[in-house]
Amino acid sequence: MTSVEYKGEKFEVKDGFLDLGLLEITDISEIKGLDKLKINHLELSSNEITELKGLEQLKNLETLNCGSNNISDISGLETLSNLRILHLASNQISEIRGLDELTELKELYLRGNQILKLEGLDSLSSLQKLDLSWNLITKIEDFDALESLEILWIAGNQLTKIQGLKNLKNLKVLNLAGNQISEIQGLEYLENVNEIYLNDNKIREIQGVEHLSQLETLWITANNI
Template sequence: MSGFDMIETKKVAASEVGTLTMDDLRDPTSNLPLDWTRIGKDCEEEDEHAIRLPIDVVPEDAFDPDDDHLAIIGTSGKKVTKIGGLEGLKLRIICLRSHLIEKMEGLEGHSETLEQLELYDNQINPLEQLEHMPKLTNLDISFNAIRSMAPVANCKLLTELYIANNKLTSIEGLEELTLLKTLDVGANRLRSMKGIGNLVNIEHLWMGKNKITEITDLQNLKKVRRLDIQSNRLTKIENLENQVDCLEELYLASNGFDDEGLQPDSGITLPFKNLNVLDLSKNKISKLSHFSHLTSLDELWIAENDVSFFSEVGALAPNNLDCVYLEHNPIAKDFDYRKKLKDLLPTLTQIDANAVGREGGGMVGGGFSNNSGAVAGYGMAAMTDEQRVKVMRILQQQALQKAKAEQEKQAAGAAGTTTTKNMMGPALPP
């Protein structure tokens, strides 16, 4: 998610330019009435080596000298291959998302005005021209081919930096970026967290999908609200002492945590005051007592672990959880899995992907009532064959009863005394 998504900009849809009509798609040499393989493609074959400036891919009136923002999304239609032709404009926001840009250039004329730059999903390498952008506060260069982020050191006013899905092997250039509140370096080639130690104002930190083996360098990060280090190579939760008061969401799915890895005194055993979301899915955890002290917790995601006993679930009663994900654990194979969870944790409003009623009402998967919506939220895909058979029998029986009642009503209206009590035959056995 980019900060630019929340900014109202003048977006020019590339699909409005040069797309084929239905008549253009007719192929006289084919037996098919249309050449469906060309739907949505340009009349001309896309040449990624052609030089196309922003002005070449949008209508002539798209560039208004009075506008301070430009946004061209290249998900369809012709793509920009070179930044240029922006002379005479005083742009505060530039968004050139999903194009074929390989080089950061042509931005010098906006050094006194440019605050937000998005070049998401291009082919940029290396990172250049940032020395001409002293007023930049938001930079999104995710999904490119960048190998070094050191030049970001020139942008000391940055508050949001997105550089995910590149080819970074280390974190550089952040020493003086003390205003940074959001950093996304996910899906790179990082092996450590070294380089983030001076981010004293950071609130949102994404480092998922790397090769990180230890949680480190967080001692000065006392304002972190959301920490995401999922899909790495972690085996211990540790070094979180200075996040006890600030941390609200912690995402550690798809690592190598077992019960022993959750025991360090500097980890999840700490008395976090505001932690409300904890994701430890796809690990090797069997005990839920590790989390019983986290009384502020609203959501616990621990799917695809090794929880085998419902007695472990009882340890979560003090948490007053709203949502729990325990699917694909051994206990989830129990026929009354959801009913037992609801009995043990009556405050739940969601079990896995299924909404459940609060105390005293609503349906919980695993048990059925006689109303027609009783199985609506059960989740057929998650059932065993035996459960599916039972559900189908109940649905069939309900359908027969409904049809029978309707026929009886119609017959009574037509004949007054005619009954159709036995027309439908016996109901299917439960």
């Protein structure tokens, strides 16, 4: 099959890409023929989807965009072992779980959700880019296995200190802007970091970055310095 049907309208697959964005979809299982497709990229953003059930047969999928929906439960992706890029920004997600089998995942976007605690990431050892901005996170943890991570955005949360970054030896970009951080500590392990964003925090003095030999950009405006 090279097409699916939703509410009487046909949507064609083009070069392995299927665009089903902005269709007011509430239930993925109502998309006729989706389970018969062999596609690499599925666009489901800006719908009204509440759960991810109905994608189990898309075993060739490499990119999935489910941003700007009403998703609260992200289970249902366990069979998508080839997934490389997963967009789940701007949903209703409060817990990270159900991603354990996505060991090939390289990019994960979870900005603009309601995540309170960092968990469920320890099997994502191939992850290179992680966006957790604009959530409700109070503590950095569960990053021990993310040794391939190069870009970490965790701006606009409720962090009060920098911690849990010890194993991120390959990190190049760190965005901690818009938190409640008062001291620059815990960055000494980031030997390859190029860019650090600490603007809009509560930092009183610049210290703890002296030994970061690869650092090129340090944003620290809108603090108490």
